[in-house]
Amino acid sequence: MSKFTLLIHCPDTSGIIASVTSFFYKHKGNIIYIDQYVDVENKIFFMRLECEFAKPVKIKELKKEFEETIGKPYQMSWHIYTASSKLNMAIFVSKYDHCLYDILGRYRSGELDVNIPVIISNHKDLEHIARGFDIPFYHIPVIKGQKDKAEKQQKELLEKENIDFIVLARYMQIISPKMIKAFPNRIINIHHSFLPAFAGAKPYHFAYKRGVKIIGATSHYVTEELDAGPIIEQDITRISHSHSVKDLILKGRDLEKIVLARGIKLHIERKTLVFNNKTIVFT
Amino acid sequence: MSKFTLLIHCPDTSGIIASVTSFFYKHKGNIIYIDQYVDVENKIFFMRLECEFAKPVKIKELKKEFEETIGKPYQMSWHIYTASSKLNMAIFVSKYDHCLYDILGRYRSGELDVNIPVIISNHKDLEHIARGFDIPFYHIPVIKGQKDKAEKQQKELLEKENIDFIVLARYMQIISPKMIKAFPNRIINIHHSFLPAFAGAKPYHFAYKRGVKIIGATSHYVTEELDAGPIIEQDITRISHSHSVKDLILKGRDLEKIVLARGIKLHIERKTLVFNNKTIVFT
Amino acid sequence: MSKFTLLIHCPDTSGIIASVTSFFYKHKGNIIYIDQYVDVENKIFFMRLECEFAKPVKIKELKKEFEETIGKPYQMSWHIYTASSKLNMAIFVSKYDHCLYDILGRYRSGELDVNIPVIISNHKDLEHIARGFDIPFYHIPVIKGQKDKAEKQQKELLEKENIDFIVLARYMQIISPKMIKAFPNRIINIHHSFLPAFAGAKPYHFAYKRGVKIIGATSHYVTEELDAGPIIEQDITRISHSHSVKDLILKGRDLEKIVLARGIKLHIERKTLVFNNKTIVFT
Amino acid sequence: MSKFTLLIHCPDTSGIIASVTSFFYKHKGNIIYIDQYVDVENKIFFMRLECEFAKPVKIKELKKEFEETIGKPYQMSWHIYTASSKLNMAIFVSKYDHCLYDILGRYRSGELDVNIPVIISNHKDLEHIARGFDIPFYHIPVIKGQKDKAEKQQKELLEKENIDFIVLARYMQIISPKMIKAFPNRIINIHHSFLPAFAGAKPYHFAYKRGVKIIGATSHYVTEELDAGPIIEQDITRISHSHSVKDLILKGRDLEKIVLARGIKLHIERKTLVFNNKTIVFT
Incomplete structure (x- = not known):
């Protein structure tokens, strides 16, 4: 079982949550935490999401696909952290x-x-x-x-x-x-x-x-x-x-x-x- | 502009968030608040969601479609509240x-x-x-x-x-x-x-x-x-x-x-x- | 039963508490609350005291005696308030x-x-x-x-x-x-x-x-x-x-x-x- | 400069504060803290007092005199603690x-x-x-x-x-x-x-x-x-x-x-x- 934490911010528009959660659902991830916030004044969308995968995940490829299909289109600044990356x-x-x-x-x-x-x-x-x-x-x-x-x-x-x-x-x-x-x-x-x-x-x-x-x-x-x-x-x-x-x-x-x-x-x-x-x- | 509040609880499984948020995205709703919680012990999923629609929405039909495509399949107990329903x-x-x-x-x-x-x-x-x-x-x-x-x-x-x-x-x-x-x-x-x-x-x-x-x-x-x-x-x-x-x-x-x-x-x-x-x- | 509240401040010196409490004891008052504070920096003594009298008290004379025997010697700024003086x-x-x-x-x-x-x-x-x-x-x-x-x-x-x-x-x-x-x-x-x-x-x-x-x-x-x-x-x-x-x-x-x-x-x-x-x- | 802390409890009656504070004033002590409380239901008086002495004090004799002139008459349970008695x-x-x-x-x-x-x-x-x-x-x-x-x-x-x-x-x-x-x-x-x-x-x-x-x-x-x-x-x-x-x-x-x-x-x-x-x- 591996766990990811995703942090996002990007210009606010509709469909972000649906796109991101569908992405992880497609990859058989189980979202165990989601929280989002919109800075209405500056029109910025922020999100934190925790996702668990029952099976091993090829993290590099997942990140690449995420950037191509989600990150780039939504002009996101995003990071995926894994449990292994102790600070x-x-x-x-x-x-x-x-x-x-x-x-x-x-x-x-x-x-x-x-x-x-x-x-x-x-x-x-x-x-x-x-x-x-x-x-x-x-x-x-x-x-x-x-x-x-x-x-x-x-x-x-x-x-x-x-x-x-x-x-x-x-x-x-x-x-x-x-x-x-x-x-x-x-x-x-x-x-x-x-x-x-x-x-x-x-x-x-x-x-x-x-x-x-x-x-x-x-x-x-x-x-x-x-x-x-x-x-x-x-x-x-x-x-x-x-x-x-x-x-x-x-x-x-x-x-x-x-x-x-x-x-x-x-x-x-x-x-x-x-x-x-x-x-x-x-x- | 009309605003809905959705309250859900149902047996926990993967894909709920993606399904629900995609449903509202499809209907051109803008999710302005989402919070969820999983009772791990009892395996129950809970969610509260606020959604804004720029255009008028046929609420009855929306509810019917929601029940058929989301509510029933996920065995949900759900309610949609509108701003007009003052208690x-x-x-x-x-x-x-x-x-x-x-x-x-x-x-x-x-x-x-x-x-x-x-x-x-x-x-x-x-x-x-x-x-x-x-x-x-x-x-x-x-x-x-x-x-x-x-x-x-x-x-x-x-x-x-x-x-x-x-x-x-x-x-x-x-x-x-x-x-x-x-x-x-x-x-x-x-x-x-x-x-x-x-x-x-x-x-x-x-x-x-x-x-x-x-x-x-x-x-x-x-x-x-x-x-x-x-x-x-x-x-x-x-x-x-x-x-x-x-x-x-x-x-x-x-x-x-x-x-x-x-x-x-x-x-x-x-x-x-x-x-x-x-x-x-x-x- | 009559109740007085006394507020005092004066230059700090020793004996103030003993003098004040003895004064009320002598007049058959029962002190039910006393709190004091010394501003060490500025050498000022502050006190609040509540006193009950079982018998009627001649308030004017009491105040006069207090000023003469306590207030003046200690250079006090003081006030006695009675329950009757609603603000x-x-x-x-x-x-x-x-x-x-x-x-x-x-x-x-x-x-x-x-x-x-x-x-x-x-x-x-x-x-x-x-x-x-x-x-x-x-x-x-x-x-x-x-x-x-x-x-x-x-x-x-x-x-x-x-x-x-x-x-x-x-x-x-x-x-x-x-x-x-x-x-x-x-x-x-x-x-x-x-x-x-x-x-x-x-x-x-x-x-x-x-x-x-x-x-x-x-x-x-x-x-x-x-x-x-x-x-x-x-x-x-x-x-x-x-x-x-x-x-x-x-x-x-x-x-x-x-x-x-x-x-x-x-x-x-x-x-x-x-x-x-x-x-x-x-x- | 020596400092004492006095803790008292005894049956409530009038004059306790005057007696105790006068005692320390007589012995050239400067009271730097006093707080008292009366348990009205059980008619018990409680007091904590801190006192400083500029000159050395014969603690044994002071305690003896306190017991004779204050402690016994008021049926007090009392303790005097000095800074030296570290627990x-x-x-x-x-x-x-x-x-x-x-x-x-x-x-x-x-x-x-x-x-x-x-x-x-x-x-x-x-x-x-x-x-x-x-x-x-x-x-x-x-x-x-x-x-x-x-x-x-x-x-x-x-x-x-x-x-x-x-x-x-x-x-x-x-x-x-x-x-x-x-x-x-x-x-x-x-x-x-x-x-x-x-x-x-x-x-x-x-x-x-x-x-x-x-x-x-x-x-x-x-x-x-x-x-x-x-x-x-x-x-x-x-x-x-x-x-x-x-x-x-x-x-x-x-x-x-x-x-x-x-x-x-x-x-x-x-x-x-x-x-x-x-x-x-x-x-």
């Missing part, structure tokens, strides 16, 4: 450990179906955690004025390990446009506020100052504009006047962990599509 | 007014696309509210030992007004099996606990006694077993040791209003299907 | 009806212990609702260039009815600095976003455009800077990519109603104190 | 690893101010995790018919390590009445449902069968009646018809982790009091 995820950290502990715990529990070939940090503080979980840790310091050098090292490592996407688990450095271009919609960051509120540095301090009654966290794909990339997931928790900035930071840790983990999971399971700086999240 | 909703109340105020407010705001030909109550207390909203109010007292008589009156009224479904907005009487059979999965009740916790009478008292830290409300379709029918919607709110039973009752009012309103709305929009004492809720 | 609340509306229905429903249910002598609107659309609830409705149009005139009429009405505080239930006009000064921290507005995100006009449109996964509402005291006043209460609800702006507006209605109602209730029950553009909310 | 926590686990990873991650992050001298398990599966975090792990198998023997070993270990309280982090064995008596209100369990719903085994299976729209988790103190002890904390998450039992188990993991961690934290910070099988939680 390689790199984790970037600095000194905060809670997100790293959380990701690695989930990874070891089997909750995240991914490879983690490398943890990269600009500090040595969290090396012992990587070691405790038996994951290679690379200390690449980022020295003022020599950021390029650090990034070159990072890139070599990412290429060598065939990294598919990067998770910034409270990594306290700005990612360069060059790096972002190398991983378009494939760098996931966790920001410690309900964006667009409190973008930028020290969100808990500003939340305290403004006297909000809820704080939040946001996982998003990194784009060149700081904290303005496509939002994958958000969540919040209630606070009161009695909480100090220190309390907010502590309460926010659980939010950050969970919102980042959910973002990572959606990405791994190919449940996100990005269009017009927004995510379509199929659930 | 007639009866509201049953006793003395609590908060749910009634909420439903009527939403109705007048245009939030609930439904007719309300009748409010029925075993008490006169809320008559002034019905009057304030210009809705006919019928006082049908339920006298001990003469429940049958009251129910006969209710039924005549429901039939006369062509009532499609009933909302029990904190109606404090048990509904008889006969009435339930007359409105299968078409009587919506609001219970003031997160079922199955605290089924039966005085849930807030028992919640207080047990010392729970959250209270809830549940809207469900009424079945013969008390508070055991298919759940449509639930929600909760946090409480603490400092809340008295009276506080819980007060806090619970907002929950009851909202959870009941969501249940009503899902029903009106044909987004619920019942199978095996559970609801499939398409959102 | 007069004015409601300002425009065309949206959901908040008005909600407030009036709660008022009639006995949930809001307040007088509502007047509903003021710049449009006639909601007059029928006021009539349905038997509350005086005043149509005061706001004509471009003649805003002063409208405000003069409003003020006369507010004075005539001894209004204590104003609720803007989706009132679509900017309140002038003069009016704000006349009701400092006594005008409650509902803004349809989780402030400080999406301050200003059309928050749902901007939320849709940014692709957030949660929307919110904020009740706050009106200050001269738009949507920047002390926040009383906030809440949120989850949304997805599939929700249109229209969906957000509809989903947001429930948020707006509840967050505004909570804000009003906290104000009525003297549970809010404002300091440094933030609220202390005693719960 | 010793034992963790019991079986095969599920997610709660253990979470607790140890929080512990290493400095979030839980506690000692963890010992992890005890009836299986060897999680030994590697204990090792990765450098915490002693004891494998004490529980053989059918020889449960007494295992418990004797456990008890010796708990005594040797001066264990103050036990956390059952998804430990899959029933705790004996003898053990419960040895640690009254000092064994914290996590149950994977919103109690009292779905007490006992396989709550996710029953939740699935009932078709609930929310699932929950509950941390509580273990008493002899299964899953009926005083609730410390609860939380929930939304599910839909489309989630299988397996999905519920996976979604529930995050709930279990967080609800257990919050329960542990409240216990460590002496923020819980148990009375009449309910917890007072001071926050």
Whole structure:
């Protein structure tokens, strides 16, 4: 039994669903999940579909036929993913450990179906955690004025390990446009506020100052504009006047962990599509 | 432009989605929403589909062809609803007014696309509210030992007004099996606990006694077993040791209003299907 | 049995709690609620206290003694409220009806212990609702260039009815600095976003455009800077990519109603104190 | 600077707060937190108070004087805790690893101010995790018919390590009445449902069968009646018809982790009091 996941987007027109589902029916596939969305404003059709085949499938030929009979006529941008294509995820950290502990715990529990070939940090503080979980840790310091050098090292490592996407688990450095271009919609960051509120540095301090009654966290794909990339997931928790900035930071840790983990999971399971700086999240 | 909503359930097999979507494509319909679910355990396929037609459609003939080419071969239980078929909703109340105020407010705001030909109550207390909203109010007292008589009156009224479904907005009487059979999965009740916790009478008292830290409300379709029918919607709110039973009752009012309103709305929009004492809720 | 509510703020020093509680103990009062908070940064002490007296109390003399022995020495700003001092609340509306229905429903249910002598609107659309609830409705149009005139009429009405505080239930006009000064921290507005995100006009449109996964509402005291006043209460609800702006507006209605109602209730029950553009909310 | 935490409960009468706060004021203590609660039904007064002293305090003498002048006259049950008295926590686990990873991650992050001298398990599966975090792990198998023997070993270990309280982090064995008596209100369990719903085994299976729209988790103190002890904390998450039992188990993991961690934290910070099988939680 083999399983495929198909992601599609194309100009909206009628007949797409019928054509796609008929294609897989003809090839004796059983559709076990289908979800679609139409961006009415921009007239774009999006679809996610999971299909099971009882018998082995010649994937190359299937893809070729799909492109010819469906993809091209409908001007589709499409991808078929198979279960075998496990992603390689790199984790970037600095000194905060809670997100790293959380990701690695989930990874070891089997909750995240991914490879983690490398943890990269600009500090040595969290090396012992990587070691405790038996994951290679690379200390690449980022020295003022020599950021390029650090990034070159990072890139070599990412290429060598065939990294598919990067998770910034409270990594306290700005990612360069060059790096972002190398991983378009494939760098996931966790920001410690309900964006667009409190973008930028020290969100808990500003939340305290403004006297909000809820704080939040946001996982998003990194784009060149700081904290303005496509939002994958958000969540919040209630606070009161009695909480100090220190309390907010502590309460926010659980939010950050969970919102980042959910973002990572959606990405791994190919449940996100990005269009017009927004995510379509199929659930 | 006419719009149809199609609800289906049938034994699961492959090809259903392709067949159904191809059928509507052939008739020049544009599918604007599709959601499906397979109950793997019981091998049942469920689907909800919304379809728009640019040109007028001969609905009778379309239905006939659908039954012959799709419905029968797949052994489907199916319904096609059109925008014109607005439902007639009866509201049953006793003395609590908060749910009634909420439903009527939403109705007048245009939030609930439904007719309300009748409010029925075993008490006169809320008559002034019905009057304030210009809705006919019928006082049908339920006298001990003469429940049958009251129910006969209710039924005549429901039939006369062509009532499609009933909302029990904190109606404090048990509904008889006969009435339930007359409105299968078409009587919506609001219970003031997160079922199955605290089924039966005085849930807030028992919640207080047990010392729970959250209270809830549940809207469900009424079945013969008390508070055991298919759940449509639930929600909760946090409480603490400092809340008295009276506080819980007060806090619970907002929950009851909202959870009941969501249940009503899902029903009106044909987004619920019942199978095996559970609801499939398409959102 | 008479009940007092005491609200205090003063420079923080030791002994305040002991002095205040001893004062009421000496006068045979039974403290049934006490909550305090110290703003460590600004060294300000805040307290809310509820006290019951089994025997009648000479309130004037008690207040005088409190000021002399406690208030003055500790440089307190303090207020004692009695159950008899029910507040007069004015409601300002425009065309949206959901908040008005909600407030009036709660008022009639006995949930809001307040007088509502007047509903003021710049449009006639909601007059029928006021009539349905038997509350005086005043149509005061706001004509471009003649805003002063409208405000003069409003003020006369507010004075005539001894209004204590104003609720803007989706009132679509900017309140002038003069009016704000006349009701400092006594005008409650509902803004349809989780402030400080999406301050200003059309928050749902901007939320849709940014692709957030949660929307919110904020009740706050009106200050001269738009949507920047002390926040009383906030809440949120989850949304997805599939929700249109229209969906957000509809989903947001429930948020707006509840967050505004909570804000009003906290104000009525003297549970809010404002300091440094933030609220202390005693719960 | 030394800090005390005082927990009190006693028959309710007037003057308690004045007496207690005056006592600490007299000894030059600065009260930085006070919260009280009166169980009106049972006429019991509860209080939690935090007090700072700028100068060193003779704790023994202070306690003696407190007992003589306050404790005895008011028939109080009271405890004064100092910052130096860090608690010793034992963790019991079986095969599920997610709660253990979470607790140890929080512990290493400095979030839980506690000692963890010992992890005890009836299986060897999680030994590697204990090792990765450098915490002693004891494998004490529980053989059918020889449960007494295992418990004797456990008890010796708990005594040797001066264990103050036990956390059952998804430990899959029933705790004996003898053990419960040895640690009254000092064994914290996590149950994977919103109690009292779905007490006992396989709550996710029953939740699935009932078709609930929310699932929950509950941390509580273990008493002899299964899953009926005083609730410390609860939380929930939304599910839909489309989630299988397996999905519920996976979604529930995050709930279990967080609800257990919050329960542990409240216990460590002496923020819980148990009375009449309910917890007072001071926050």
